[in-house]
Amino acid sequence: MRRSLVVATALIAIAFLLVGGPSLLLSPSTSDIAPEETEEPELEMVEFEDSESSIWAFMSAREAHDKRSPLNVFVRGEADEVVVALTEAGDGDWEELDEDEMDAEPETFSFIEDEGHHATGTEWGDATGTTRYAWVDPGDGDPYWMTETRQLDDGDYYGERMHIRLYESPNDDDQWVAMQTHTEHFDWFTLRHRVDGVEAAQLRVEQEFMDMPNVDPQEDVVRINVDNSGPSDADGWATKVDTLGMLLSPLLLLGMASAGQQVAKRTPDSVDKHLTDVDRQRLEAAYDRLEARHLILAFTILTLFLGVRIAGIALERWTDFLTMHMIAAMLYPVIALGIPIATYAIASGLESRLDAAVAASLSLALAIWLDYGLMNVDSLPVDVVLQRMFVIVALGLIAGGAARRATRDRRLNDMLIVGILMWSLVLVGTLFGYL
Structure with missing residues (x-):
């Protein structure tokens, strides 16, 4: 149980640092979202x-x-x-x-x-x-x-x-x-x-x-x-x-420019100056635990999430026999079922619960940011930010609950159950407008 709490805390921190904090700084306030009568x-x-x-x-x-x-x-x-x-x-x-x-x-x-x-x-x-x-x-x-x-x-x-x-x-x-x-x-x-x-x-x-x-x-x-x-x-x-x-009047052409966003980067040398000996040891230990399955997990999540976006646009542009509802019915199961199932299947071959959870949550957070970049989204409502944080934590719990150390005693462990329930409740809640 103690290890599960450590994993959950790490996932919440990742969700807030990578999605919650940056998004809330750029997003409209709650008063801007709620309608006035x-x-x-x-x-x-x-x-x-x-x-x-x-x-x-x-x-x-x-x-x-x-x-x-x-x-x-x-x-x-x-x-x-x-x-x-x-x-x-x-x-x-x-x-x-x-x-x-x-x-x-x-x-x-x-x-x-x-x-x-x-x-x-x-x-x-x-x-x-x-x-x-x-x-x-x-x-x-x-x-x-x-x-x-x-x-x-x-x-x-x-x-x-x-x-x-x-x-x-x-x-x-x-x-x-x-x-x-x-x-x-x-x-x-x-x-x-x-x-x-x-x-x-x-x-x-x-x-x-x-x-x-x-x-x-x-x-x-x-x-x-x-x-x-x-x-x-x-x-x-x-x-x-x-x-x-x-x-x-005659036809006029208007180009539409998209403003690029610059991301400040630090050189490895400048980062290294702020690391202690303990930090370096932890990074070396994490690097030693890195294996091909971590990369496969990250690539799979990115491919499934961004693939749905690309496939939706492609089907819309190049197929005349599919309606918008038919395209959604074909692709939404990839989001709702494909991502958690693939995450569980790949993470079940990893040893560490924390490593599996962090790899899955980081990959989904990266996929979300890449998707928003493709869509030129520069601000998000607060409810959307919270929903994205929940799904990042939920997928991390599913991955952590699938790891070998989590399934030594029983395959259906507390981490996995909480992750599945959270993922299901968040998706159902957003579909019906509760989140």
């Missing part, structure tokens, strides 16, 4: 000149005034042309719309397809996603909740993408479209998309409109304060595009 009489609506209708500057996952997802782009102009110019031109690989989504009548805007017009450089494709609600006031009736008119994206469903939800004016005579733009990545642990932020996507759309040759960036594209800061990295300033004619 606002009573209807206090709602401040976004209004437009020469329009009777208005819209609240947030959208919500339910019909309640939760300040969770800020609207950050407003386009003044003919609503149908805004939508069609973004989606109907070009040769993008469009995805099917959900049944409850509205598609534009193609014959109404045939001139766009015939002449190859496109409003922006990005060929936004129709996307699928969970329904979100916007609170609108038509001006001549009672306010009500409406669902998005369209969803658009640019990127990979099982990778990273920019996602837009559009809400058209409730009145035919009013000419505006409200958008909620954000960047997100697919989380294979939860089988849901995780929003990374709203500012990058807003800047992308804003810059595309500003780059059009017949647009005056100083007058036609401006920032307005709609007082919806707080969630994610929203600062309360939305983009307002106030030009109609530019919707039929």
Whole structure:
């Protein structure tokens, strides 16, 4: 039992030092994640000149005034042309719309397809996603909740993408479209998309409109304060595009640069200066215990975890007969079952419980960071950080419980049981939204 506590303590330290600490320093606070509720009489609506209708500057996952997802782009102009110019031109690989989504009548805007017009450089494709609600006031009736008119994206469903939800004016005579733009990545642990932020996507759309040759960036594209800061990295300033004619401008190209992150490195000599004789002896002993099976365990965990990400993107891009749900059903068992089973099988050939546990937890932590690097994730919600720490500890306990010293008396030992239970409860809890 004492040895099990030592292993568990070491795994908790690894999870915190490698994932918890660095992530929490860069992640939004709990207050930024939890939605705020606002009573209807206090709602401040976004209004437009020469329009009777208005819209609240947030959208919500339910019909309640939760300040969770800020609207950050407003386009003044003919609503149908805004939508069609973004989606109907070009040769993008469009995805099917959900049944409850509205598609534009193609014959109404045939001139766009015939002449190859496109409003922006990005060929936004129709996307699928969970329904979100916007609170609108038509001006001549009672306010009500409406669902998005369209969803658009640019990127990979099982990778990273920019996602837009559009809400058209409730009145035919009013000419505006409200958008909620954000960047997100697919989380294979939860089988849901995780929003990374709203500012990058807003800047992308804003810059595309500003780059059009017949647009005056100083007058036609401006920032307005709609007082919806707080969630994610929203600062309360939305983009307002106030030009109609530019919707039929020629195709413009916009490159998207990803900022690299620099990691400070110390030379071996500088590290050696801070080591005591005892530290050197421990490192030498650990090095002497290192064997090929440790490397096989690390390589297997990295391959399975990152392989699911790569396989999901590849199947999405190059197979037409598989739906998104079918791809998830094929690959998720590799995460939920494949990783712990492979870890147990390989770690069962290792002698030391601590060595097996540390090798598995370090490998999973490295896989998680590499995956976030591939997805360009630079901040995480607190609940995601805690979930990742739990799975790192759980997999380490499974590996430690599979080692030969742990199974001398009985194969189903306390370390293994706790690891399996923790892994199962964490995955089930995240799937159902408890973690």
